[in-house]
Amino acid sequence: MKRRVGVLISGRGSNMAALLDAARDPDYPAEIVLVISNRPHAPGMALASQAGVEARAIDHRRFGTDRASHETVIDAALRDARVEIVCLAGYMRLLTPSFVGAWQGQMLNIHPSLLPAFPGLHTHERALAAGVKLHGCTVHLVTDAMDQGTILAQAAVPVLADDDADRLAARVLAEEHVIYPLALRAFAEGRPAVSAPADAVLRNPLPNERGLA
Ligand code: GAR
Numbered sequence: 001m002k003r004r005v006g007v008l009i010s011g012r013g014s015n016m017a018a019l020l021d022a023a024r025d026p027d028y029p030a031e032i033v034l035v036i037s038n039r040p041h042a043p044g045m046a047l048a049s050q051a052g053v054e055a056r057a058i059d060h061r062r063f064g065t066d067r068a069s070h071e072t073v074i075d076a077a078l079r080d081a082r083v084e085i086v087c088l089a090g091y092m093r094l095l096t097p098s099f100v101g102a103w104q105g106q107m108l109n110i111h112p113s114l115l116p117a118f119p120g121l122h123t124h125e126r127a128l129a130a131g132v133k134l135h136g137c138t139v140h141l142v143t144d145a146m147d148q149g150t151i152l153a154q155a156a157v158p159v160l161a162d163d164d165a166d167r168l169a170a171r172v173l174a175e176e177h178v179i180y181p182l183a184l185r186a187f188a189e190g191r192p193a194v195s196a197p198a199d200a201v202l203r204n205p206l207p208n209e210r211g212l213a
Contacts (some may be wrong), residue, residue, distance in 0.1 A: 002028070002029060002030055002031040002188075003029060003030045003031075003084050003085050003188040004030075004031060004033045004081065004082050004083050004084045004085070005019070005023075005030045005031065005032050005033065005083065005084070005085045005086070005087055005184070005188075006032075006033065006034040006035070006036065006077075006078045006081060006083035006085075006086050006087070007019060007032055007034070007035045007036070007048075007086075007087045007088075007089050008035075008036050008037075008038075008074070008086060008087070008088050008089065008091040009035060009036070009037045009042055009044040009045075009089050009090055009091055010037060010038055010039050010042055010090055010091050010092040010093065011039065011042050011043065011044060011090050011092070012042075012043050012044055012090065013035075013042065013043060013044015013045070013047050013048065013089065013090065014044075014090075014173065014176075014177065015089035015090055015110050015176055015177065015180050016032075016035060016044050016047065016048065016087075016089040016090075017044070017047050017051075018176070018177035018178075018180055018181055019032055019087060019089065019180060019181055019184060020032050020047075020048070020051045020053065021181070022181030022184070022185070023181075028181075028185060029185060029188040029189050030085065030184055030185070030188040032048075032053050033053070033054070033081050033082070033083060034053070034054050034056065034077065034078065034081040034083060035048035035053055035054070035055045035056070036055075036056050036057075036058055036074055036077060036078070037055070037056075037057050037058070038057075038058060038059065038060040038070070038091070038092075038093055039057070039059070040057035040059050042057075044089075044090075045057060054081070056077055058070065058073050058074055058077065060093060067093075067094075067096050068096055068098065071095065071096055071098070071099040074099070075099060075102060084106065085106050085107070085108070085184070085187065085188065086103050086106060086107040086108070087107075087108050087109075087110075087180070087184060088107065088108065088109040088110070088142065089110060089180070090110075091109075094146070095142070097144050100142055100143065100144050101144075103142070104143070105141065107141065107142040108139055108140070108141060108142065108152065108180075108183065108184065108187060109139070109140055109141075109142050109147075109149075110137060110138070110139050110176050110179075110180050111123070111137065111138045111139075111140065111147050112124065112137050112169065112172050112173070112176065113126075113127065113135065113136065113137065113138065114134065114135060114136040114137070114138060114154055114156060115138040115140060115147055115148070115151060115154075116147075116148065117130075117132070118130075119146055119147035119148065120146065120147065123135075124165040124166075124168045124169045124172065125165045127159065127168065128159070128163060128164070128165060128168065132159060133158065133159050134156045134157070134158060134159065135156070135157055135159050135168060135172060136154055136155050136156040136157050136172060136175060137154065137155055137172050137173075137175050137176045137179060138151055138153070138154045139151075139152045139153040139154075139179055139180055139183035139184075140152055152183040152186070152187060153179040153180075153182055153183035153186070154179065155175035155176075155178060155179045156175075157171045157172055157175055
């Protein structure tokens with residue numbers, strides 16, 4: 001029985017698209033049943049619709065500063081769709097403890113850094129400013145403490161001498177598209193966390209190619 005997944009987005013939706021692609025495999029243990037965006041014109045909405053997935057805009061601006069009411073509507077939509085696992089995929093709103101608590105242990109996020117380094121925003125700029133030689137991305141469980149839940153998967157990329165934030169972001173994003181589907185697969189199957197070192201760094205095959213994922 002496939003696990004029912006709802007994806008929350010705010011923008012481009014490339015990670016959502018990677019999850020949709022993975023879920024096309026009949027053996028994938030999860031299906032994306034609903035995509036919700038807090039921005040009605042997020043490009044990801046069109047991608048979801050084209051893929052035949054229900055895409056629902058729940059515009060946060062309708063609720064002013066009342067975060068809880070916005071989340072109540074999101075929560076109801078997820079429950080109506082009988083969602084079991086929520087994947088945040090570039091969802092750029094902070095969630096209240098109440099919503100996080102309601103989905104505790106069932107909500108994943110993808111973050112563009114090797115947590116616990118660089119939680120929060122502008123991770124690529126901050127990685128460059130810090131002079132780190134390895135950067136990357138993390139899939140983790142969502143808890144009240146921002147970007148601090150259990151790490152489910154990580155991938156590393158090298159920081160190159162001539163990188164700017166855009167070039168580094170693109171290298172990280174390519175890895176995000178690999179590890180989010182891997183992490184969701186493992187999570188949906190109830191398997192322990194995976195780790196996906198990038199070929200570029202360790203010249204290893206990805207864990208799934210080694211049969212470990
Ligand atoms: C991704 O890089 C994701 O890791 C990041 O936003 C981007 C969304 O891109 N998420 C965060 O920064 C969350 N704090 P996408 O819409 O193409 O998936």
